[in-house]
Amino acid sequence: MTHSTVTLHRAAFLPPIGLRNPHVQSTLLSLSAWRLPVLRQSRALRAVAEPVILDCGAGVRLGGFASRQPRANAADAPWVLLLHGWLGDAQSSYVLSLGAALYAQGYNVFRLNLRDHGGTEHLNTGVFHSCLIDEVVGAVRAVQQRYNIGDLSLAGFSLGGNFALRVAARAGTAGIELRQVVAICPALNPHASDAALAAGPPIYRHYFLSKWKQVLKTKQRHFPDHYQFDGLLNTRSITELTDVLVQRHAGFSGVREYYDGYSLLGNVLRELRVPSHLLIAQDDPIVPAVDALHLPDIPSLNITSSDYGGHCGFIASWGGRRWVNQWASDSLNATTPELVTPAAGVIAAS
DSSP, rough: OOOOOOOOEEEOOOOGGGGHHHHHHHHHHHHHHHHHHHHHHHHHHTTTTTEEEOSTTTTTTEEEEEEEOOOTOOOOOEEEEEOOTTOOOOTHHHHHHHHHHHHHOOOOOEEETTTSSSSSTTSSSSSTTTOOOOOOOHHHHHHHHTTTOOSSEEEEETTHHHHHHHHHHHHHHOOOOSSSSEEESSOOHHHHHHHHHSSOOOOHHHHHHHHHHHHHHHHHHOOOTTTTOOGGTTTTHHHHHHHHHHHHHSSSSHHHHHHHOOOTTTTTTTTSOOOOEEEEEETTTSSSSGGGEEEOOOOEEEEEESSOOTTTTTTTSTTTBBHHHHHHHHHTTTOOOOOOOOOHHHHHHO
16 A cells, blocks of 8 residues: 655634534535625726637637736736636636635736636537636636736636646646646546535535536527537436536547546646645545545645635635635745644545
């Protein structure tokens, strides 16, 4: 049995007792009552947001929003490009929350919508899947060229964190210059996440399936000659729906090959040279934290582990304050957390 040599840094995050439940952390931001404070906090960010359609190469177009600093030296301000999670979008509460915090600190902020997310189903004929890394690389390159950015960082949540890390690993060959990458609860091992969703509380399966089916309905409405999803919309299994869609519309032999295609395990990140900061939660109900120990032990990869936080939550108070915003800001500014030895129950994974 071999053991991981990856070293974790301990997060100084301890929410109030009532917020230590991982499912509370994972779901609160999706409630409308919790979204209202985020909308207030992000007014300045949204007020200057410029809708943009990017040419990502190979005929692919992706949409997003650019919020530039309204001052004379805005051109010299650093940029951060934010990537949402699966079935989220550029207007998701967690994206707006971090975007508003970074904008208030002087960053120019670009919020990208992945294909078919955020009402962009009409922009491309093909359906979204998580192996479409080339177009996300193209989007990041297009943003850098469009705004002549010399100081660009990426920050992603869940699947967006996965994309951010894969983009960074390709940056050198893609002609992209990146300063830092932040990945919050990034999707590490799709096989493990699929199993966690299947075995976990039904609320997560219902959430993802209902949103995904709505996207498919919209896609079919825009491209009725290409898609007839009606027979699939009664499927109650994420795995089964994924398996059929990737075989019919993405060229994969099945769900196993597809999940292997965007897993971060193995050698995927071996060429990563951009300083990258990962935040995982030991109680994440969707992304098993243990898989972080199977990432490459390379100098550019810095992993922070929190006992609490759920999936992309990290809510520090009942007033909605998010600890993760400060962590992301510190990471983007290369603040290094205190190095500690991981808990024995975590490090023992092989």
